[in-house]
Amino acid sequence: MSSVSLENVTKVYSNGYEAVNGLDLEIADGEFMVVVGPSGCGKTTVLRMIAGLENITSGTVRFGEEVVNDVAPRDRDVAMVFQSYALYPQMTVAQNIGFALRMRKVPKAEIDRRVRSAAEVLGITPWLDRKPTRLSGGQRQRVAMGRAIVREPSVFLMDEPLSNLDAKLRVQLRAEISRVQSRIGVATIYVTHDQTEAMTLGHRVAVLRDGALQQCDTPQVLYDRPANVFVAGFIGSPSMNLFEAQLSADGRSVKLGSQSIPLSQEVVDRHSALRRFIGQTIVVGIRPEDLPAASDERPGVEFKGDVELVEALGSEILVHFRTDAPVVVPEGTGALIDGEESPVKATPENDCVARIEPRHVVHAGDRFCFTVNPERLEFFELDSGITIWE
Amino acid sequence: MASVVLEQRPAGSPPGAASRRGRRALRIATPYLLLAPAAFLFLLFIAYPIFRQFDISFYDWHIFPGVANPFVGWSNYSHIFRDPAIRTAAWNTLLFLVITVPIQMGIGLFAAAILTDRMPGRGFWRALIFIPVITSWVVVAYIFAYIFADQGGVANSVISLFAGHTVHIDWLAQTWTGNAVIWLISIWKGVGWSFIMFLAALDGVPRDLVEAGRVDGAKEVRVWRHVVIPNIRPTIMFVLVILVIGASQVFTQVFILTSGGPYGSTETLFTYAYQQAFTFFSFSYAAAIASVMAIVVVGLSILQIHVLRSGDRS
Numbered sequence: 001m002s003s004v005s006l007e008n009v010t011k012v013y014s015n016g017y018e019a020v021n022g023l024d025l026e027i028a029d030g031e032f033m034v035v036v037g038p039s040g041c042g043k044t045t046v047l048r049m050i051a052g053l054e055n056i057t058s059g060t061v062r063f064g065e066e067v068v069n070d071v072a073p074r075d076r077d078v079a080m081v082f083q084s085y086a087l088y089p090q091m092t093v094a095q096n097i098g099f100a101l102r103m104r105k106v107p108k109a110e111i112d113r114r115v116r117s118a119a120e121v122l123g124i125t126p127w128l129d130r131k132p133t134r135l136s137g138g139q140r141q142r143v144a145m146g147r148a149i150v151r152e153p154s155v156f157l158m159d160e161p162l163s164n165l166d167a168k169l170r171v172q173l174r175a176e177i178s179r180v181q182s183r184i185g186v187a188t189i190y191v192t193h194d195q196t197e198a199m200t201l202g203h204r205v206a207v208l209r210d211g212a213l214q215q216c217d218t219p220q221v222l223y224d225r226p227a228n229v230f231v232a233g234f235i236g237s238p239s240m241n242l243f244e245a246q247l248s249a250d251g252r253s254v255k256l257g258s259q260s261i262p263l264s265q266e267v268v269d270r271h272s273a274l275r276r277f278i279g280q281t282i283v284v285g286i287r288p289e290d291l292p293a294a295s296d297e298r299p300g301v302e303f304k305g306d307v308e309l310v311e312a313l314g315s316e317i318l319v320h321f322r323t324d325a326p327v328v329v330p331e332g333t334g335a336l337i338d339g340e341e342s343p344v345k346a347t348p349e350n351d352c353v354a355r356i357e358p359r360h361v362v363h364a365g366d367r368f369c370f371t372v373n374p375e376r377l378e379f380f381e382l383d384s385g386i387t388i389w390e
Numbered sequence: 391m392a393s394v395v396l397e398q399r400p401a402g403s404p405p406g407a408a409s410r411r412g413r414r415a416l417r418i419a420t421p422y423l424l425l426a427p428a429a430f431l432f433l434l435f436i437a438y439p440i441f442r443q444f445d446i447s448f449y450d451w452h453i454f455p456g457v458a459n460p461f462v463g464w465s466n467y468s469h470i471f472r473d474p475a476i477r478t479a480a481w482n483t484l485l486f487l488v489i490t491v492p493i494q495m496g497i498g499l500f501a502a503a504i505l506t507d508r509m510p511g512r513g514f515w516r517a518l519i520f521i522p523v524i525t526s527w528v529v530v531a532y533i534f535a536y537i538f539a540d541q542g543g544v545a546n547s548v549i550s551l552f553a554g555h556t557v558h559i560d561w562l563a564q565t566w567t568g569n570a571v572i573w574l575i576s577i578w579k580g581v582g583w584s585f586i587m588f589l590a591a592l593d594g595v596p597r598d599l600v601e602a603g604r605v606d607g608a609k610e611v612r613v614w615r616h617v618v619i620p621n622i623r624p625t626i627m628f629v630l631v632i633l634v635i636g637a638s639q640v641f642t643q644v645f646i647l648t649s650g651g652p653y654g655s656t657e658t659l660f661t662y663a664y665q666q667a668f669t670f671f672s673f674s675y676a677a678a679i680a681s682v683m684a685i686v687v688v689g690l691s692i693l694q695i696h697v698l699r700s701g702d703r704s
Contacts, residue, residue: 053601073604080605086598090620099616100606147606 002064002154003029004050004187009059011045011211019045021211023059030185032178034202036192038234042211043191047157050189052076063154074103079148080157083164085140087132087147094119094128097146118150121180138169145177149184156181156188162197174200195235199223207231229283229385232378233330238288238318238353242328244382245284247277254284254377257325261301267374273388274379282388283328285378288318291354291370293362300373305352307366312358319354319362327352330385440684447677466678475654476679479662482569486658487637490576494633495626497577498584502592503614516589523582531646534575538562538647565655568648572656575643580636584629591625592618627698631691638687659683 004027011020019042027033035043048054050061052073061068068076079100087096097118098111106114119125122142132140141161148156161177162170178201181188192198198205199219206216207230215227219235226232232240245254251274253262261284268274274282292298305321354370362368379388447466451459470476501519505512522530537544538561550557561567595618603613619626641660644650650657650665657665659679667676 051601051605053604073601074607074609076605078605080602082598082602084596084598086596086602088599088602088617088620090623099603099608103607103612147602151606 002187003027003031004155004189005060005062006046006050007060007062009046009049009061010057011042011049011054012057019211020049023208023211023213025206025213025216027187027189029187032181032188032190032201032203034190034192034198034205035208036195036198036205036234037208039193041208043193043208044159045211046208047080047159047189047191050155051078051080051157077151077154078157079151079153079155081141081144081148081159081161083160085132085144085161087140087143089132092129092131093124093135093143093146096132096143097150100147100151114150115146118146121149121183122146122176137165138173141165141173142176145180149180152184153186156184156186158188158190160192161190163192163194170197177201196237199235205235207234225387225389226285226378227387228330229285229328229380230330232285232380232387236287238355240285240287240378241291241352242330242380243284243286243323243352244281244326244328247274247280247282249279251275251278254282256284256303257323259303259323259325261303261372261374261377263374263377267377271379271388272390277381277388281382283380283382283385285380286372287376288353288355290373290376291356293356293360294369294371295360296357296371298371298373299375300371303370303372305354305368305370307362307364307368308351309364310362315358317356317358317360317362319356319368321352321354321368323352328382443677443684444681446674447681449674451674451677453671453673462674466675467682469675470678470682475657476659476662478654479650479657479659482656483638483640483658483660485569486573486576486640487634489573490580491630491633491637493577494581494584495629497581498629499588501581501585502588505589506592516585519585520582522579523586525579527579527642528646530575530579531643534571534643535562535647538571562648563652565652568652568656572640572643572647575647576637576640579643580633584633587625587629588622591622595621623698627695630698631694634690634694635687638683638690
């Protein structure tokens with residue numbers, strides 16, 4: 001068992017494409033770290049560099065105190081679950097699980113014992129004599145897990161292991177992965193593009209964009225205090241509504257289109273850096289769950305929108321609406337605002353989402369009144385997208 | 391389902407039943423109609439000659455019209471086992487097969503393994519290996535005849551340069567050197583084909599599998615043994631069977647380079663059969679040799695497929 005640390009790790013491919021840029025990341029022994037980000041953000045490259053399957057252009061990867069930059073994958077004592085499961089098709093399930101032990105010349109009786117033990121943990125004992133081609137997706141995923149845990153590795157790597165499964169199975173196996181990880185208790189790095197997996201599995205979550213680390217913290221901190229608009233937009237489902245807004249000259253209210261939201265002294269004090277943006281355009285973030293119906297009489301001020309679409313999910317209603325305030329969508333690449341490169345971009349659709357209780361009656365075309373609690377607002381710089389806090 | 395019911399009605403079919411029957415007949419006939427041209431050509435140029443070959447082998451058959459072709463039963467076949475020249479031809483064919491097939495497969499697989507997508511200049515090297523495959527056997531054989539010519543040949547000139555004196559090796563007029571040149575040209579010309587087959591097969595091996603093997607602690611040799619080779623086993627089987635069939639029928643290079651000489655010492659079964667048919671006009675004997683060869687090659691192919699498949703199962 002060991003910790004993993006990445007220090008200023010950069011990966012530039014031979015065609016000049018920079019997949020990872022100066023990444024610093026510490027994964028403690030036994031910690032479950034989820035690396036999340038959109039497609040092409042470099043998360044799989046990070047995992048492959050830790051596994052030794054990809055050379056590092058610059059920087060250092062350590063397992064414990066040992067620098068492993070030039071250590072071959074077979075000597076790193078890592079186990080990896082691939083997105084495709086990568087089960088050896090000509091071998092049975094038992095042979096697949098025991099392969100790594102065979103390569104390490106573990107005695108046959110010991111291999112049998114450990115294979116059976118891993119199979120029992122994952123509930124795959126009945127299939128031990130089957131070939132992978134005769135297994136379902138979920139069964140294959142369990143075998144891939146078995147192959148990884150039987151090794152008792154120092155580091156456990158998982159590359160989007162649930163992405164090929166249907167939604168129901170994904171939820172089931174997510175819980176299983178969590179259970180297995182806490183049981184084996186080794187440093188685990190789990191790559192996914194699914195923020196629900198990231199939030200539910202990770203002790204900490206590292207959010208990547210364009211090969212650069214945006215924020216690394218516990219799921220709750222990522223949700224409550226996103227470091228920038230990208231994290232704010234990426235974490236949470238549906239994602240945070242981001243509006244272009246004008247901070248008033250006295251700094252005591254923000255104007256979203258024609259609607260004004262007063263800011264209490266407490267909010268202004270908490271976001272003391274707001275003073276620097278008085279009279280300027282900033283980005284205001286509101287989570288869909290922080291937009292209840294006005295008739296619920298929650299604390300806050302009224303905020304009206306024209307309903308575009310209603311999605312009744314049984315336990316809640318998702319109301320898609322529009323206001324006259326320009327909406328901002330974080331982009332993977334920079335966009336031009338007033339001729340300047342910026343990580344944020346106004347979207348033409350101006351589509352926002354609110355999550356309200358199912359008892360409300362709302363239809364497309366309605367002018368609906370929500371409540372906004374200024375205490376729950378997030379503020380970001382328009383140009384850099386960075387959060388405005390203390 | 392409806393059309394089945396209609397088919398069973400003896401009389402009084404509803405209107406439109408006839409056209410439905412016509413469409414059904416056309417649907418059934420379509421695959422056969424599409425197959426017909428190829429089947430016709432196959433029967434005419436492959437099946438019929440094979441049948442005639444077996445047929446002729448039981449007669450003392452003459453190509454000239456009006457000459458009697460008496461039935462001789464198995465005598466052409468029994469002659470095969472008494473003919474000393476055929477033993478040399480069979481030995482040379484076997485030697486050719488045992489030497490050229492594994493070397494072609496080995497070099498082809500090795501070249502395919504190193505000329506992967508990551509290799510700089512791979513396009514040039516791939517082309518270099520494959521070009522001999524698409525050149526004419528006759529042209530290549532004449533070029534090799536020039537290279538290994540007794541007088542003024544390139545091989546002798548190069549050896550003379552290193553030896554410091556003029557060397558005259560009559561490569562094609564000696565048993566072992568003659569055979570060696572035949573093996574060399576065959577390997578040189580044939581290796582590109584197995585290379586391309588293996589290149590395609592290796593390209594089809596999922597990268598994840600190879601990497602899983604590496605992460606699982608296998609050294610490169612063991613990754614190949616346990617992951618890569620089992621994944622390209624069908625291609626190995628295919629290449630082996632095709633090369634064995636080709637090697638059993640070795641003809642052009644021998645015919646042009648040595649004509650089976652000196653004194654039949656580089657003769658192979660097909661050059662010998664050709665000689666029997668078109669030099670001595672013993673068509674029946676040549677047909678018997680070709681028939682035995684066909685049976686042996688088919689038997690060998692079945693055996694190889696069986697052995698490789700059982701290996702796959704285990």
